[in-house]
Amino acid sequence: MAALVSLPGTQFLTRLHPRAFAATKRTNSSTLWVSSRRVRATVEETQRIGAMATSEGDVIPGVVVGAGRVGQALERMGNGRDMVVKRGENVPEDSTGPIFVCTRNDVLGSIVDATPPSRREDLVFIQNGMLAPWLESKGLSQATQVLVYFAVAKLGDPPLDGKTDTNPEGLTAATGKWADATAARLHSAGLSCSVLDAEEFKKPMLEKLIWICAFMLVGARHPGATVGDVEKEHREEVADLINELAGAAGKEMGVEFDAGIVDRLCAYARSVAHFPTAVKEFEWRNGWFYEISKRALESGKEDPCPLHTAWLRELGVVKS
Secondary structure, X not given: OEEEEEEOOEEEEEEOOOOOOOOOOOOOOOEEEEOOEEEEOOHHHHHHHHHXXXXXXXXXXXXXXXXXXXXXXXXXHXXXXXXXXXXXXXXXXXXXXXXXXXXXXXXXXHHHHOOOHHHHHHEEEOOOOOOHHHHHHOOOOOOXXXXXOEEOOOOOOOXXXXXXXXXXXXXXXXXXXXXXXXXXXXXXXXXXXXXOOHHHHHHHHHHHHHHHHHHHHHHHXXXXXXXXXXXXXXXXXXHHXXXXXXXXXXXXXXXXXXXXXXXXXXXXXXXXXXXEOOOOOOOOOHHHHHHHHHHXXXXXXXXXXXXXXXXXXXXXXXXX
């Protein structure tokens, strides 16, 4: 019989005799219980086995919206069985499978409008930023979301996994209806992807939001600075901002971050050191923190993100 065994960051099929497969148990330390015998699988082993077991038949065909770098990369993982929807086109009602939305945040509303109501629960959002309030406003709070930690340098290039020295198992994660299918697709290309429930997903989602808001803002204060420059030359600035934003985000969302958040986010910065910096998509990124500050100030409380607010004003992103 074929038994599905789930490990953090990896899924694979393994052939086991019915009597031999007594039970499986998912744990944070990637431990399997088989026939009452404990087997500890290293990150390298689970990824190797997952890659061996993943085949063309394991990737569920779907729809890819957008033909940019990431859209093309995801479509190639579908082995020619996906439907590609380009700008201005509608998602067909008779389409099946996950709908990977590979577009900028500012066109998400039009993508939802171009998707039949009966298919909207199949949308898979891979965008950066705080999507939760917008998703809720569209009745899509349970939609599949993916934290993308792989990069595609240019059209046609293979994606590069954003593994770091603090998280060598990989950081990409997915939650929602099509999380398993998304993970299988990424695994087929040798990329990591953990499948998390909605509550588990909240913490890494916020960490990535903090990363992009902190590094982009600090970098913008130093014209021409790359992400690597920020990590190497302006470490104290970005560390102070990370801690400030983490405090505000944790209180707002009821999340307690694990120790070492600055080290984790700086490690990721080193893995994408060549990335340029700029404050972009304000509504979806830094704007979420700025709204927290505005609410606090309007109610007579102290600004929970004073550095963030001051630097946004310094750059003219918001008015003084």
